[in-house]
Amino acid sequence: MLEKAIKGSALYWIWLLVLLAVIGVGFGAYLQQLDQGLSVTALNRDVSWGLYIAQLTFLVGVAASAVMMVIPMYLHNHKAFARMLILGEFMAVATIIMCLLFVVVDLGQPQRLWNVVLYPTPSSVLFWDMVVLNGYLFLNILIGWVTLQAERKRVGPPKWIKPFIYISIPWAISIHTVTAFLYAGLPGRDFWLTASMAPSFLASAFAAGPALLILLAFAVKIFAKWDPGREAIQSLAKIVTYALAAYLFLIGCKIFTAGYSMVPDKLAHWQYLYFGLEGHTMLSGFMWASTAAGVAALLILLFPKNRQADNILAFACVLVLISTWIEKGMGLITAGFVPTPMKEVLTYAPSGPEILITLGIYGIGFLIITVLWKVGIGVRREIEAT
Amino acid sequence: MYDANKIIPGLIIFALFMTFPFWYNLGAEAYSTPELELPEDYERCIESTEFMRAEHMNMLDEWRDLYVREGYQEYWSELKQESYPMSLTKTCMYCHSDKEEFCDRCHNATAVDPYCWDCHIEP
């Protein structure tokens, strides 16, 4: 089936070249980081995780979109997703690969990565994160490829793949849960030390993932002239609406706990995020934008008429992505570290090389999505033409 | 054969690529065991020369785990009937004090690049 990826229009090849150029620049920056160490980043003794780990956190969420179609389709026989499911599975593959790359570029000694396997340590959540991320990657490649191949041969998917599909449902939940546990189990980080971490990861994931999927589906409709199906997109839009409401609700719960209890160790992080502390206000503008975008998107999506208009739906999905990306990709990690254990306040803003490496990895992700979707849509077209 | 004009050049390129190390080294000098400068004041190492030549890297690897993690500090040498600190710098390089004339000669000749001295300080 891969041969479908090497036959495309000029636009397809130009897009791939653009992505390759972005990847090349990112790779150059990574070579610099390998040579000079993480000193090229803006990370420091106090904020020791930053842009890279935040992207891991955000993208683990996006990878969930597949399961939001698997559940309705396989557990509730909701056939509308049949045409589009493969796109969700392939997007999960690309995002999990991005997640793993973000872990690797964050390591000080990437050549020793194998030590995690040589000395397995069940007490470490990072060990389990490696297990669930790789497992989810494997499951999605396997399920995506096998079901697509079966469809191409006009037969139903083989029986043995069913258990893997069912396993993939709790497994998708596990990648968010375990990633949330990276943070939620640390005794000295009050901002993260809350049972609502895993649920709020799930909620923002189930909003951001399907929102990105809807946008990419619209892009496919325009550029590849292939329609994933109106009903599928409408179902996804409903999922985004519910998940977005849950995500905003959980943020409200966290703010209430910190704000009403007024325990300084909890409250200071939220003050830092939304108002800034000691003059360090860089994040506050972004955080208000994030909250405003989230609330606006919810107000739009609550009305079925808005969801049914493609333009408005796309706009709301953009707002959802902006909201969740700022919350996970900028706020969550930095605010966990600031104020520091010594109650000091500082600003972390990613450095140039850090941003280029991040863009490079996003380039790799989009390259994988493009190629895999090209294959998936190619096969679908072939089936539908006959 | 279909596409013979593509397959045969492809196979040739593949074969050339796979045999690269052989023809790249054509005409290069044959390998000869480097001459090492041995410490003058000491007759023998803590183990036999043959053992040290073959196993010194494994021995150091074991030493670092035994010293750092397992709580052992010394190595009893049956050959010398003496105990030595399990330490690259305090024991090995106490006698073999010239890294360039001892360690590096073999490492360079066999193109290995151990990272011991990224941290451990040569005398």
Added chain:
Amino acid sequence: MKNSRRKFIKFAGMAALGWSICPSLAGARSGPRQSADRLRAERWAMVIDSEKLNDELMDKCIEACHKLHNVPDIPNDQNIKWIWKEPFYNLFHDQSHGYLKDKKSIPFLSLCNHCDNPPCVRVCPTQATFSRDDGIVLMDFHRCIGCRFCMAGCPYGSRSFNYFNPRNFLDDDQLVHDYPTREMGVVEKCEFCAHLLDQGDMPACVEASEGAILFGDLNDPNSDVRKVLRERYSLVRKPKLGTDPQVYYLI
């Protein structure tokens, strides 16, 4: 570590048995031994006497430690610290109030607490940081992959990461040869001078402190540290977190 002790006892037992059967076999193998000089304890702990310590003494302790361990002095926020000065409030903000007067800004020594229940050890994915059976929380620089999970896990800010190659900030002629430098991309911290204890010496800061820092076995009721903890009022940092820190501050 427990394993190794068992191994050692087993080995010693076998050796005794072997010797009784065939005396010429005694010690008939090359292999690892424990040094007779090493200082041993069930549970090492440190007591810092804030009454005796002054600014000058603290600088001496810091200097002794950082010199001995080849700790580079990097002039930005990607720096390395094993032991350093920190105002009282920063260390004990959960145990202070607004009317502490001058105490609030008085500098104290801050270092790794060698917790009995260390979160850094729990989170490390490769066991590169681990607890010895004498309570010291140690780093294995050979194994660290530089993920910095331990830095997020440590509630005391005691850990530093080598963002740079530390040799760039060290003078080659000033290096102390008995202890390695680190390489780029690994985490480091205070080790209670485990390597000095293993050769029979007390930690460098204890030696430099002129009696203001005590160090000893917490499980020995007659040790200096136990005596002074019985007699005087002391604090530990963030006791509510349950990490059970083993650096005590006499107030």
